Amino acid sequence: EADIYQTPRYLVIGTGKKITLECSQTMGHDKMYWYQQDPGMELHLIHYSYGVNSTEKGDLSSESTVSRIRTEHFPLTLESARPSHTSQYLCASKKGSVEKLFFGSGTQLSVL
Amino acid sequence: QRVTQPEKLLSVFKGAPVELKCNYSYSGSPELFWYVQYSRQRLQLLLRHISRESIKGFTADLNKGETSFHLKKPFAQEEDSAMYYCALKDYGGSQGNLIFGKGTKLSVKP
Numbered sequence: 001e002a003d004i005y006q007t008p009r010y011l012v013i014g015t016g017k018k019i020t021l022e023c024s025q026t027m028g029h030d031k032m033y034w035y036q037q038d039p040g041m042e043l044h045l046i047h048y049s050y051g052v053n054s055t056e057k058g059d060l061s062s063e064s065t066v067s068r069i070r071t072e073h074f075p076l077t078l079e080s081a082r083p084s085h086t087s088q089y090l091c092a093s094k095k096g097s098v099e100k101l102f103f104g105s106g107t108q109l110s111v112l
Numbered sequence: 113q114r115v116t117q118p119e120k121l122l123s124v125f126k127g128a129p130v131e132l133k134c135n136y137s138y139s140g141s142p143e144l145f146w147y148v149q150y151s152r153q154r155l156q157l158l159l160r161h162i163s164r165e166s167i168k169g170f171t172a173d174l175n176k177g178e179t180s181f182h183l184k185k186p187f188a189q190e191e192d193s194a195m196y197y198c199a200l201k202d203y204g205g206s207q208g209n210l211i212f213g214k215g216t217k218l219s220v221k222p
Contacts, residue, residue, distance in 0.1 A: 033209065040120065043197070043212040058209065090155065099143065099162075099201070101210065103155040
């Protein structure tokens with residue numbers, strides 16, 4: 001079934017750990033995005049990609065990094081997690097110039 | 113560019129009219145959207161102004177003079193309870209990304 005998948009759904013880790021949040025889509029979309037959202041706040045774009053080997057930083061500065069080696073896969077990595085990284089991370093994708101974003105279920109990250 | 117949703121929470125009774133406010137700042141011709149997140153579901157597109165459509169009884173009209181894109185429904189239903197986000201297409205650095213407001217939580221009481 002065509003969908004966008006995010007794992008894990010919830011993650012609680014200790015400070016200093018390296019983590020990777022997974023995002024995959026089987027919708028044939030070329031553009032993929034990572035948003036960060038704190039409770040009661042707006043979604044902020046932290047990374048986006050328009051295709052394989054293309055990644056850009058978004059409007060909100062983030063210590064995370066992303067890669068796009070395959071069209072369907074857009075993982076986000078934090079080399080050394082800190083409590084300030086505690087947030088919800090949403091992955092989204094869309095096709096070309098079609099103005100409709102499809103969102104994953106999100107990963108709620110808590111860094112202790 | 114900025115999107116402002118002045119109400120964090122809007123509570124109405126079933127059958128009452130509802131208006132979720134959205135104001136934007138952009139000097140050109142904006143492209144605006146409403147996204148909705150129902151409980152335990154994903155964020156999804158509700159409607160976009162360019163389509164001039166009505167989805168689930170909701171409509172939104174672009175008012176350039178007031179730089180607003182308010183979401184309206186004449187008779188609210190309990191299933192309309194959700195988080196609503198207004199979004200503006202970003203014509204700046206991130207090439208067509210969306211700028212979101214903080215969202216308004218709509219609660220429709222029976």
